Amino acid sequence: MIKKLKLIDSKFNIENKVGMLTFCRNDIRNALTGSCIINDIINTVEYINKNNTVSVLIITGEGKVFSSGGNIKEMLKKNTSFSGPVEEVEKKYRYGIQQIPLYMEKIEIPTIAAINGPAVGAGFDLACMCDFRIMSNNAFLAESFIDLGIIPGDGGAFFLQRLIGYQKAAELTLTGRKVSASEALELGLILKKVDPNQLLQEAKKFANEIAKKPKNTIRYTKRLLKMGAKLPLKEFLDFCALLQGISHNHKEHKSALKNIKRKM
Incomplete structure (x- = not known):
């Protein structure tokens, strides 16, 4: 609570x-x-x-x-x-x-x-x-x-x-x-x-x-932008891969794909 x-x-x-x-x-x-x-x-x-x-x-x-x-x-x-x-x-x-x-x-x-x-x-x-x-x-x-x-x-x-x-x-x-x-x-x-x-x-x-964008993706994107100013490229890409793995498995991504499919 x-x-x-x-x-x-x-x-x-x-x-x-x-x-x-x-x-x-x-x-x-x-x-x-x-x-x-x-x-x-x-x-x-x-x-x-x-x-x-x-x-x-x-x-x-x-x-x-x-x-x-x-x-x-x-x-x-x-x-x-x-x-x-x-x-x-x-x-x-x-x-x-x-x-x-x-x-x-x-x-x-x-x-x-x-x-x-x-x-x-x-x-x-x-x-x-x-x-x-x-x-x-x-x-x-x-x-x-x-x-x-x-x-x-x-x-x-x-x-x-x-x-x-x-x-x-x-x-x-x-x-x-x-x-x-x-x-x-x-x-x-x-x-x-x-x-x-x-x-x-x-x-x-x-x-x-x-x-109005997916709420968890907003937070992931801000975190990504902040880390981009701090990490060397290789470590940053590793961080991108991790967050993208989380994003692809999140319900927000699946919901977004369904919405796009309906419009096709």
């Missing part, structure tokens, strides 16, 4: 096999720290990986901001996730915000960041951890850690350079400048840019296009 998903600073709903996780801390610009959003992301991933009724996940923010990343007010206070000696801060990062990339890599289904407003610092990095990004025309992205005298401690540098290459990732990280939706599209950072009132509609439309 799958336990009901309990979230504190986010809400989650499922429609037609598409899940939507919405951050609900507009009062702090949907900051990932100084809130329960990190745990909400972790709990959502664990729920989805155990629940085969969800085939695609959309992540977005409530209000005018996708996520401001780190909570600046929390950084100014003592006894927070940003304070303490080196060893203590290191531990807080490992067991805090660094859990986001680990779980975003662990999620078994395709993820879409519906960027409704500014995605800054760790908020930008979270969007980069998703498989796809659809962005509102009035939003912007910024890898702004350097302006705070810190580095992307959440692992953002790992993801950004894999999306747009080392040189451009270095430029954005070392300047911290804002990237518009138009430039993000040119760089290949996002799949498409849309008018603000069309964002969720477009994200859902794309998600539904994927979600």
